Amino acid sequence: MEPRHYTIFCVDMVDSTKRPTDWHRRVARSGMYRALRRAFVRARLPWHLRWRRHLEDRGDGALILVSAAVPSARALQALPHLARELAAHNATTNAGAHIRLRVVLHAGEVAHDPYGVSGKAVDDAFRLLDAPEFKAAVRENDAAVHVIISDAFYTGVVEQGGPQNDPGAYRPLAASVRQERPARAWTRSFPEPRLRVRVTGRSAPPRVLGAAAVGVTALSLLTLVPGESRPMFCDDPPVQLRVRVSAEKAGVVQTLAQEFERIRRHKETGCRMVDINVVTASDAGGIEESVRQGWLMRSPAQTSVERTAAASAQSTGGEMSDEADVWLPDSSLEVEQVREVLRAQRIGTVTLDVKGSIARSRLVLGVPRSMADRLKLPGDGVVPWEEALKWPEQGYLFGRASPRTSSTGLAATAALYRAVLGRDVLNEDTLSGTDAATRLHAVEQAIARDDDEPERLLCAVRTSPAGSDLHDRTAVLVSQKALTDYRAGDSLGGRCPLPSGAGQPELLTFAVREGTPLFDHPYVVINRTPRASPERRRVIDRLYRFLRSGDAQDQFRYAGFSTVAAWNPPLDTPPLDLAGKIHYGPLLEAWDRVRRSADVLMAVDVSAAMDAPFPDADGTRRAAAKNAIALSRRLMGGRDRIALWTFARDLDGGRDHRSVVPLGPPDRAQTDRLNKVRLDSGGRGTVLYGPVREAVRELRRSGGGRGRNAADAPTKALIVIADGTDDGDDQVLADRLRAELLDGAPVRLYVLAFHSGGCANGLDRVAQAGGGACYPIDDMTAMRKALDGVAAGLWGRPRRST
16 A cells, blocks of 8 residues: 555553553553543544544554544644543542653654554654653653654644644754754643632632633532542443534533533542543534434444444443434524434434423624614614615625534524515425525525634634625624624634734624524434433433533533523514424525526527517517516626627628627616617527527636635526527527537526417427526516516526426
């Protein structure tokens, strides 16, 4: 196998040969691997994903290789977690089994063979780990973790990662790794967290533990009185519990899980009875992607041996599998979404049991102060949806996380759609109608930004320049908790620190009078076949009661949530419970359709055939076409583009078409250009297939780079308003056009044909080849219905002619 690049993470126990008995060695080895596993999981390093992590046991140490697909900086983030885990181990074991670790971090090419791994990078790592100068530095203090980092790793990862990697905390060291010359390296110690007695009372928030990842307050750990005897070795392993938690409350849940572990100890031996592995559900991709990644159920790829081992571990409390036992999402909306996935995939071996809420929050509007002042928003912080939906007409925008990857984005999208449609339930019928398509498209065109997570959205606001839309003219739909963190200068999940001395746009909090969705933060038990052991089920129930206890609820309150007992929102802004009112499949399908912008080219026949009489519209087909242009403009949103061609045989110096208005946004200037167009008769006769073919090619040449990614590329559409015949009656051209529509980049073709037999003569087959339809037009009522069909085809469910 060819060598591959890895992050190299090696550990070695200090003074392991001085342990009094083999019994102490076994306890220390078990504690070392438990600490490594928990530190890796908490730093989002792969532990269970073994295709991204290679581990070799070295007796009193370990060699761990982490795939280059994982950021190397996460190895740095694991070190304080490792120190805390060793502190917990040392606080609960005999002194002879205490652990101090020497750690080396390096990176480089490593080759695999049937006997293990090899490479210069591995040799260099172990030489650093065993350098006499490093061992001498380790003897200087009794810190739990001492790390040595290669110079290349320091300059390439620590320094380049910025202040969050704290490069100033490392000191240089000349390490004797070869006889000929010393190597420059860097060292740092991670002392055990200072253990304190927990202070009772609620007059002030608890002390924050050393390096809380998301800036939430933490409970202190139990103190050990000097001279107090240590617990004996614990023969029975603790019950393992895996908790999957949303990113928004990951910090406070992690802290509470540690407190729960502390208090759940054997009364006589002091041994820990519970081991909770908290996993943050922070990767974008949504519920369906998460289910496919296996957090909910066993992977179909597992062998029978692996399935048996996993089932045994689940039932006996042994080594954790990749599956979650408890899920703590932000909203019951996500629970219903998972249940839909389970039903769709016909999975009967997994059920979800919602026990109740552990915290509360709500969706709010974060409005820039300058925007609130210009709109003269009320000082009580409450606005009606009716007023908020008019803001885009005044040039203001909304920001929202994606409904496919964020529960906050899902709730925000549902709230917007319910408000603009005036419907209580969002299902396939209410979301797929023609009127719904145009209304929802208008809403999506007013979305200035839809990042995959609320933290990224707020970070974009924080870093936006003054005078930009995001800084001054965009109201963001986020949770009350996220907006509280933003206003407090929080680093937003560690991703967006506020630079020293820098300001940020001031966002005022507004609730919506008709109600905004409730984030009920449910406690969800994941039941599987076979069922978990009685011991694990009891731990699950006790953890739920603990998270709803007074002390734990105080922690949620200090972290920015509302407590379950104190939930009492203003009477004029009741929270909106969307449970049972959202059909997620149709909602996400509608969102995929209506969020896209469109490039629309209108091609109007100006041959003499358009002078024929027509009911209404000043009496001619030409006048009806002019009205159709105005009606089409009203279908367009702010991010769409529209253009106008005219066509007839030999219209423009031998060409059959003429570009009248180039492709551009439907702003006031473009609207004026379209309104001033004169559809004067021209050319020497009716023609259809040639100009339509050229228009299709023009749309394909117009590009599609305005979207934020490939999924957001604009829809290309050609609307042809014509007599519906071709003097040449060239069936060969019609067949070529149909083949071109089928084989090339998608362009939707819609034909509004005045000739009674235009669609029946095969034009409908050509239009349908482009994903569109042909509509026979005999009066203005038919014209309006046809344009409704076009809107439904662009942003809703296409209507096909029969």
